[in-house]
Amino acid sequence: MKVLVAVKRVVDYNVKVRAKADGSDVDLNNVKMAINPFCEIAVEEAVRLKEAGVATEVVAVSIGDKSCQEQIRTALALGADRGIQVETEGSVEPLVVAKLLKGVVEKEQPQLVILGKQSIDGDNNQTGQMLGALTGMAQGTFASEVAVDGDKVNVTREIDGGLQTVGLNLPAIVTTDLRLNEPRYASLPNIMKAKKKPLDVFTPADLGVEVTSHLTTLKVEPPAERQAGIKVESVADLVDKLKNEAKVI
Amino acid sequence: MSLDFDSARLPNPHINEDHDAWRDHLRRFIDREIMPHADDWDEAGHIPDELWPKAAEVGLLGMGYPEEFGGTTEGIDVWHQWITNEELARIGVGGITASLMVHGIGLPPVINWGSQALKEQVAPPVLRGEKNISLGITEPGAGSDVAQLTTTAVRDGDDFIVNGSKTYITGGMRADWVSTAVRTGGEGGRGVSMLLIPTDAPGFSRTALDRKQGWWASDTATLHFDNVRVPATNLIGEENQGFLVIMTNFNGERMAMATQMEAMARVCLEEAVSWAQERRTFGKRLADHQVIRHKIAQMKQKLNATQAYIRVCYEAIQAGTAAPGDIAMLKVQASETVEFCAREAMQILGGIGYMRGSRVERIYREVRVNAIGGGSEEIMRDLAARQYGL
Ligand SMILES: Cc1cc2nc3c(=O)[nH]c(=O)nc-3n(C[C@H](O)[C@H](O)[C@H](O)COP(=O)(O)OP(=O)(O)OC[C@H]3O[C@@H](n4cnc5c(N)ncnc54)[C@H](O)[C@@H]3O)c2cc1C
Ligand SMILES: Cc1cc2nc3c(=O)[nH]c(=O)nc-3n(C[C@H](O)[C@H](O)[C@H](O)COP(=O)(O)OP(=O)(O)OC[C@H]3O[C@@H](n4cnc5c(N)ncnc54)[C@H](O)[C@@H]3O)c2cc1C
Numbered sequence: 001m002k003v004l005v006a007v008k009r010v011v012d013y014n015v016k017v018r019a020k021a022d023g024s025d026v027d028l029n030n031v032k033m034a035i036n037p038f039c040e041i042a043v044e045e046a047v048r049l050k051e052a053g054v055a056t057e058v059v060a061v062s063i064g065d066k067s068c069q070e071q072i073r074t075a076l077a078l079g080a081d082r083g084i085q086v087e088t089e090g091s092v093e094p095l096v097v098a099k100l101l102k103g104v105v106e107k108e109q110p111q112l113v114i115l116g117k118q119s120i121d122g123d124n125n126q127t128g129q130m131l132g133a134l135t136g137m138a139q140g141t142f143a144s145e146v147a148v149d150g151d152k153v154n155v156t157r158e159i160d161g162g163l164q165t166v167g168l169n170l171p172a173i174v175t176t177d178l179r180l181n182e183p184r185y186a187s188l189p190n191i192m193k194a195k196k197k198p199l200d201v202f203t204p205a206d207l208g209v210e211v212t213s214h215l216t217t218l219k220v221e222p223p224a225e226r227q228a229g230i231k232v233e234s235v236a237d238l239v240d241k242l243k244n245e246a247k248v249i
Numbered sequence: 250m251s252l253d254f255d256s257a258r259l260p261n262p263h264i265n266e267d268h269d270a271w272r273d274h275l276r277r278f279i280d281r282e283i284m285p286h287a288d289d290w291d292e293a294g295h296i297p298d299e300l301w302p303k304a305a306e307v308g309l310l311g312m313g314y315p316e317e318f319g320g321t322t323e324g325i326d327v328w329h330q331w332i333t334n335e336e337l338a339r340i341g342v343g344g345i346t347a348s349l350m351v352h353g354i355g356l357p358p359v360i361n362w363g364s365q366a367l368k369e370q371v372a373p374p375v376l377r378g379e380k381n382i383s384l385g386i387t388e389p390g391a392g393s394d395v396a397q398l399t400t401t402a403v404r405d406g407d408d409f410i411v412n413g414s415k416t417y418i419t420g421g422m423r424a425d426w427v428s429t430a431v432r433t434g435g436e437g438g439r440g441v442s443m444l445l446i447p448t449d450a451p452g453f454s455r456t457a458l459d460r461k462q463g464w465w466a467s468d469t470a471t472l473h474f475d476n477v478r479v480p481a482t483n484l485i486g487e488e489n490q491g492f493l494v495i496m497t498n499f500n501g502e503r504m505a506m507a508t509q510m511e512a513m514a515r516v517c518l519e520e521a522v523s524w525a526q527e528r529r530t531f532g533k534r535l536a537d538h539q540v541i542r543h544k545i546a547q548m549k550q551k552l553n554a555t556q557a558y559i560r561v562c563y564e565a566i567q568a569g570t571a572a573p574g575d576i577a578m579l580k581v582q583a584s585e586t587v588e589f590c591a592r593e594a595m596q597i598l599g600g601i602g603y604m605r606g607s608r609v610e611r612i613y614r615e616v617r618v619n620a621i622g623g624g625s626e627e628i629m630r631d632l633a634a635r636q637y638g639l
Contacts, residue, residue, distance in 0.1 A: 014280075034273075073270060186274045188308025192324045195267060 001148070001170075003046040003055045004110035006101060007039040007075050009068040010121040019220045026121075026220055035071040038116025040078070041176040044183040045146055046114050047079035054148045055112070057081050061104050063088055063097050069199060076194035077186035083199040084108075086207065093215050094122075098130035103207025105135055110171060112153065117142050117175040128175035138168035141175040252522045254339060257515050257549060259556045263328050263564075272332045278307050279336055287342040288606055291466045294459055296345055301378030304349060309333065311376040314360060318372035327563040331508050338512035341608025343615040344466030346509065351420035351467075354502050355382035358428045358443050358494050362486035367445060371426060383424035385415035385446075385472060386495060392417075393628045395430065395495060396438040400474060402431035404481065409433070409444060411452075411477040417622075421470025422457050424448055430491055438492040443485035452477040463615035500573055502623045503580045504562065510583035510619050511555045513612045517587070517594035518548045520609045524598055535597060544593045551586045558582055574633035581629045584620035591616050 011017055012034040017026045035043075049055035060075035061084040062068040072083035086100045105113060118125035132139035140146075140155025144163065147154045148170075157164045158177045186194075204211050232238045242249045282303055290296045304310050305319075312333060314320025337346040352375050359371050359382070374380040391397040400413025411431060418427070427446045434440030446453065458469040486494045522545060525536040535541045562579050565571040591613040595602040602609055620626050 070266070070270070073266075074274075077270070077274070185278045185307045186270075187306060188271060188274075188312055188325075188329075189321045189323075191270050191274060191308075192267070192321065194270075195324070 001049075001055050001111040002057045002059065002108065003049060004059050004061060004105065004108055004113045005039070005042045005046045005075065005080065006097075006113070006115040006127070007043060007060050007062045007068075007071050008036040008116070008119045008121075009033050009062065009064055009071045010036045010119050013037060013120055019222050023219045023221055025217065033067070033070070035074045036116050036119040036121075038118060038120070038176050038178070039071075040074075040116075040183045041178070041180050042114040042116055042174075043075045043078050043080060044181045045143075045174075045176060046112075047184075048181065049112075049146075049148065050079065050081075059084060059108060059110065061086065061101065063092060063100050065089055072199055073191075073194050074186060076197045076199075077191045078184065079190070080197075082197050085199065085201045087201055087203050088211060092211060093213060094124045094126035095130055095214065096209070096211050097127050098134055099209045100204060100207055101127070101131050102134045103204075103209050104202075105131070105137075107207070112148070112170065113137070113173045114146075115173070115175050117177055128173055132173045135173075137171050137173050139173040139175070140166050140168055142177040143174050144177050144179045146174055146180065252518065252545070252549070254512075254515050254519045257518055257552060258335075259553055261328070261560060263560075264332075267324065268328050268332055271329055272336060275307070275309065275333065275336045276339075278303075278309070279340060283340055283345065287340050287345060287466075291342045291344055291611065292605075294465050295468060296348055296466050300349060301381070303378070305376060305378035310350075310352065310378055314356070314372065314376055318360075318368060319376040320372075327567050330504070331559065331563060334505050334508035335512040335515075338509040339516060341513070341516050341611055342466055343509075343513070343611070343618070344464035347419050347464055348467040350505075351384070351424075352376075352382050353505060354384040354498065355420070355424070355426070355428050357498055357501060358384070358485045359445060361497065362443065362494050363445065364482060367483065367485070371445070374425075380425040381420055381423045382426045382428065383418050383420040384498070385418050385421075385427040385429040387417050388414060389416050389471075393625055396441065396492070398430055398432060398441065400429070400431050402433050402442065402444055402479070404433075405478075407481050408478045409481055409484075411444070411446060411474040411479055414471060414473045416471040417458065418470050418472055419464075419467055421455055421472055422468035424470075427472060428485060430495060433491075434489040439489055441491040441495070442488050443491040443494045444479055445483040445485055446474070446477060446479050447483075448472075450477045450479060462617060463611065464618055496573070499624060500566075500571065500576050503576050503629075504559075504566070506619055506623050507555075507562075507576075507579045507583040508559055510580075510587040511552065511559060513615070513619075514548070514552055514555070514583075514587040514590035516608050517590040517612055518545070518552060520607065521545065521548070521590075521594035521597040524601075528599075541597060544597060548590045548593055551589055555579075555582050555586045572636065574636040577624065577629035577632045580624060581626045584616065584626060587612065587619065588616045 012032040015031055020027045046058040050058050058080040059082055060072050060080040062072050063086045115128040142158045143155045144158045145156035151170050153168050153172050155166050308321050311320035313325055375382050388398050402409040402411045429444050429446045430441055431444050432440050433442040452475040454473045456471045525541050528535045558579050594609045595613050
């Protein structure tokens with residue numbers, strides 16, 4: 001069984017992002033970038049399926065300019081077998097990403113596509129679902145457990161108030177939630193081996209997709225700064241403030 | 250431009266994306282598995298057993314060691330070594346690095362000079378993080394003057410019988426083996442051999458030296474040998490050729506110490522700059538007082554010089570032309586730099602710097618072990634001067 005995993009290059013989760021002065025976007029100048037944490041979980045899940053003998057090949061795909069090859073190499077260092085970069089410029093919105101992924105799915109014919117439920121930059125939470133709609137494949141989103149059973153996969157989903165398990169026919173799409181697994185660290189020998197794994201580059205045209213844009217960012221601004229807290233003298237004081245200042249009771 | 254641990258590193262044209270990838274992944278490991286506990290481990294005086302196998306898993310322990318024993322050599326060069334030492338020093342708890350990486354001084358004698366059987370017995374479990382190996386050179390009566398050591402190993406059939414003691418031995422409390430300098434021949438350096446001593450041999454005992462100025466997380470020990478019987482096949486290198494083994498080993502140790510000291514100094518700069526930009530006195534930020542700005546510039550100036558010197562030494566090592574005297578002086582350059590930067594950073598931090606729990610306060614206490622261990626500043630200069638045939 002072939003597994004396709006999508007990985008995205010995003011601002012490292014440790015970085016405190018700043019808005020650009022002109023409010024057009026966040027400032028990515030000299031900012032540390034990393035693989036999106038949910039995508040990393042997707043890679044880990046695929047690699048575990050391979051280690052368990054369920055998957056035979058893991059292919060990591062990323063969409064972006066040349067720098068996203070770094071995140072593909074990370075996926076390869078974590079255990080993916082080969083990489084695909086779809087070369088694009090500037091930001092691409094979820095629908096375009098989904099269309100490009102559909103192109104890759106048609107080329108690669110994977111039995112399982114694993115994506116992060118969202119990326120921590122745009123927080124869109126759309127790509128997996130859109131890919132499901134475009135390909136007509138079954139989808140199990142927000143997965144906290146993935147169990148492949150013959151030509152079926154059972155996906156346990158994290159939903160409000162509990163867990164829901166859906167049985168899907170393969171080929172299927174899974175998007176990962178935080179608790180699906182704890183990704184391993186890439187080891188030095190595997191980092192060195194990753195260099196030698198194949199990485200193919202396609203253009204959107206190769207996949208028959210036109211990169212279009214339907215969304216315009218109007219403004220990016222930092223959240224309002226929180227005021228410093230205060231210490232209250234007594235419970236009566238607290239109640240008074242909650243009543244008269246915060247007006248919550 | 251900001252001035253932090255990363256931006257205060259001069260560009261190095263030898264660094265490529267493989268090196269960057271290693272730094273990235275290693276830092277991630279350290280930030281999650283070590284950093285959050287570093288201070289507690291130091292206060293507790295030891296690091297947990299599980300850290301060794303974890304460090305082995307990411308390839309940290311095996312870096313540069315032969316693949317046949319579980320190490321990684323393919324594509325690994327001196328710049329990987331530098332990055333590794335930098336990232337370990339960035340923790341700001343010298344005792345963790347000293348203890349976790351002590352095989353870096355204990356194992357090379359076996360790898361470079363030991364028999365195949367010895368290597369096969371020792372290297373794989375050490376590189377898997379299951380067993381520990383230390384280096385035992387220093388004695389109560391012989392430190393800088395290694396050639397005066399008095400621990401004896403006397404031949405008895407197929408064995409050596411070892412008597413004497415070693416002190417200040419890093420990792421000594423948990424070591425399963427000690428690569429030990431022993432006297433097998435006459436006086437002076439020509440009578441010294443290296444012998445691998447298993448610590449489960451009858452007659453071996455040890456005492457913890459756990460009250461130290463710094464390196465609290467490291468298990469320093471005094472080792473005692475009372476008629477310890479060791480197979481002669483545990484000899485590392487030729488009999489009475491131990492001095493060569495010891496001297497060769499020192500170059501690697503000194504490069505590791507120098508690169509770590511430079512990075513520790515950079516941690517001091519990072520912390521000082523960040524504080525100077527926040528703290529206000531007399532109506533302005535510390536960073537706006539000229540006195541403080543000059544301190545910061547001077548720290549950076551010394552860091553630049555040390556970094557450039559490190560690069561020159563690594564280039565020479567790569568080219569096979571490194572002079573031990575240059576490495577010795579680099580070690581002094583680095584210890585003076587970390588001494589200066591630790592002092593200045595402590596000054597800039599003011600009273601808060603004197604409180605335990607910060608990297609600067611710890612590094613301040615760990616300057617001296619670096620300036621004394623692995624060859625003291627005086628001995629390093631002496632070694633360099635001797636090479637000039639003055
Ligand atoms: C925490 C710690 C960990 C250590 N770990 C290890 C280890 O794992 N294995 C190991 O073998 N050793 C270890 N050492 C020992 C270390 O290598 C020695 O402390 C060092 O070599 C100095 O020896 P000494 O302490 O006997 O000082 P001494 O040799 O007595 O020197 C004292 C002072 O006199 C100076 N001096 C000596 N001779 C001369 C001279 N000819 N000219 C001018 N000045 C001179 C020295 O520079 C020094 O300042 C460790 C030490 C410490 C503190
Ligand atoms: C163990 C200990 C015990 C103490 N005991 C007492 C006590 O009993 N009672 C008490 O009242 N206090 C006590 N102190 C506090 C001590 O007096 C202060 O730490 C000291 O005055 C420095 O103040 P600070 O720590 O706020 O540093 P800061 O004032 O923030 O100074 C930080 C650094 O900036 C430098 N700096 C500040 N302004 C300028 C400037 N204009 N130009 C150039 N450089 C500048 C300082 O020299 C210092 O290096 C104690 C401190 C310690 C560590």
